[in-house]
Amino acid sequence: MSATGIGAPVRRTEDFRFITGKGQYTDDINRAGQAHAYFLRSPHAHADIVKIDTSKAKAMDGVIAILTGDDLAADKIGGLICGWMIHNKDGSPMRAGGHPALAQGKVRYVGDHVAVIIAETYQQAKDAAEAVDVTYKTLPAAADIDSALKKGAPVIHDVAPDNTVFNWHLGDKAATDAAFAKAKHVTKLDLINNRLVPNPMEPRAAVGDFDAGTGVFTLYTTSQNPHVARLVLSAFIGIAPEHKLRVIAPDVGGGFGSKIFIYAEETVCVWAAKKVGRPVKWTSDRTEAFLSDAHGRDHVTHAEMALDDKGRILGLRVNTKANLGAYLSTFSSSVPTYLYAPLLSGQYNIPAIYCEVDAVYTNTAPVDAYRGAGRPEATFVIERLVEVAARERGEDPALFRRKNFVTQFPHQTPVIMAYDVGNYSASLDKAMDMADVKNFGKRKKESERHGKLRGLGYSAYIEACGIAPSQAVGSLGAGVGLWESAEVRVNPVGTVEVLTGSHSHGQGHETTFAQLVSDRLGIPLDQVSIVHGDTDKVQFGMGTYGSRSGAVGMSAIAQAIDKVIAKGKKVAAYALEASEGDIDFKDGRFSVKGTDKSLAFGEVALQAYIAHKFSGQQLEPGLKETAFYDPTNFTFPAGVHICEVEIDPDTGVTRIDRWTAVDDFGVVINPMIVEGQVHGGIAQGVGQALLEGAHYNKDGQLVTASYMDYTMPRADDLPSFAVGMTSTPCPSNPLGIKGCGEAGAIAAPPAVINAITDALGHENISMPATPQRVWQAVQQSQRKLAAE
């Protein structure tokens, strides 16, 4: 391993600009002559819009234009789309209600977009918004799943009179029923996967621009996938054809899924730029982010596990109701379906699985992918079930898991996925060792001496990453392919630019991708630059989410590098007057086998461009190659996290005393960055388990719409983490990478809840396990003890 190659903990090249305040985020970008947009949002969860009177507001200082849904419709701008078609059990398509970027006649959640006010300054736009007179006829709201499914519930979209988006299922019902019929023991659980707000620290922002001379639109935006944004804005929404629309996602301050989607505000800014003849800028404030960024999770689940007399899992039956909010966001339909149910087998041999999912409209913000997207929900179901099953049988939860682990690969689960490789026991062993599980009893006694309760919880998670083989996702309803592209441009002096369709918003691609290039081409890291986030520079790409940029994005780069080396050999053969078959490439030099004749990579690059030595015809000048890489399978990162908590029964405060994570990510490019991803994921998972919860009251008002009300994990809520790794290289891509971005967020919630319930001695606690809830649960434990 070289100091900068694959496996080296290289310090990040992008950091210099961030630590000196020189990052360029969307809100840092200003265009000459720009105007500012402010969105007037619905204060009601559900209402008909009777009239919008803008006359007074239009006359106010600085106001340039006030635009509504009628203006969008007049310009034939289409609605926002959901790009994944799910079919009902009966084969009929899901019921997708219209999703105009600015409301047309009706608002469906608090924060829904009613009008945009464009003014010289942001303050003027905001002031004018208060003078827009909207007459609403309020309607009853259905702010949660139960109210939306009640008989006589208010109808949110006419296409779905029962507020049901789809009734979907996966697996073999008959085989699962048969498994339960012969079960010796059935474990049952009711689970709530709490609703979360993603909260990347950089709020969304957009600057739309239109060049009347060329007819080209430019949108600067906080996007994880600028090409997908351009595709949707062009092909579906109809802003402009793709060659007339440039989307730039500069430095982006975190995404966690919430910046995948194509939202109303960005759409309106780019459209309005032409309409008002000025660049139009919008930056979300945090309250708007809470109201209108797509939320995550929000499942209600009943799950059952069938066991034989030896404690082997025979079957799994899961019924989930998923809240998708008031409109279908870009990929929302895939989250509680194909990103969820196929992971319900966990790390276990389960012969039969049947899962039913009802997706529901409610008068709340749209719900879509948030770090892990479906996989944390699945992991919560299976890891809570195995833990409780072990406890009910009086078995050690680690042994129970080990007994049921998949040990033979490849392994076909009953729910689509074919696990290619893994070694689940290795991660469990290592985690138990690092967590010093064998002395847990001593620590528990010690806590008891201090009047505290101590518990230990496992989570043996698996996820499907490296998203995704295009044909596979196409057959499941995806409207796009999920390959990735790369272009490797070698300059005449031998420096390299890599243009990638992946997008870095914290992942450190500028470093890790350069490490791959440095490793393969034998050139120093500082001779490589990574270009991303601009549709005018990078031809196409699917962006970054689903832990795909290593497994898919870097595989594309690796393939393009292979082509560069192959062409370099041809050039070197001419330059060294040898036959191509005799040229070797190693450590940055092309050499003629068995001789001391060689040329450095940079020298061959120069030869490629000056082209003096070619005989013409056969070889084109230049050194630049592209590749589109489509993976052959998902990847299956897996691991074991162990959480140990101490609870103060008097206050209900849960303190995480130690956290151990052992993950198998296959080949790791930069362990420092990978560990950082694990830390961040765990923090978000702990946030879900202990602190975070988006709450709408029954009128559909979001009562957790600021950092005063929505508890973000802070430094003193978390411990330091012990992170270890095992490795079974992934056979499904040329680099052996599995992906690491979501693991922590997937693994953590059940580890925390399993630890808390272990301490409590009963299973009756839901997320977030706030001090109040834990205190109440402690009272229940004490009553239970007293009764025994």
Added chain:
Amino acid sequence: MASVTMTVNGKTVTATIDPRTLLSSFLREHLRLTGTHVGCDTSQCGACVVHVDGRAIKSCTALAVSLDGAHVTTIEGLASDGHLHPMQEAFREHHGLQCGFCTPGMIMSAVDIVNRKGAMLDEHTIREELEGNICRCTGYHNIVKAVAAGAQAMAATKVAAE
């Protein structure tokens, strides 16, 4: 409109501004010092922390006009003579940042913690002192390491300078 004069990163600036302009907007929009970030509207996240007269404040919570005559240091002014501040170095060395959005505020807060509490900071103190700065990316693990190391490096540079 009101006139305000202050020293920002060693340069005197005078401007006529809307009296409701926050220091964060003044820095970002009038002076184009966009390293100071705005991550919330309730004074909770700390992305906007700068130093005013040597002490950390949340610039989203101060009116620029109230700081007439003040000395303000932003993240752009922390490095001197082309040398990174030891705390900046520590964040890079210990991977204390991912997306970088919270980073300017984190670093400015971290320097302030050392100024107030000295160089020997234990993990508990660092975590408590970082209460006012939210990071969504790192889980704080490496930020805590960076602050501890940066504190020691600050002390060492001071000793070296004396």
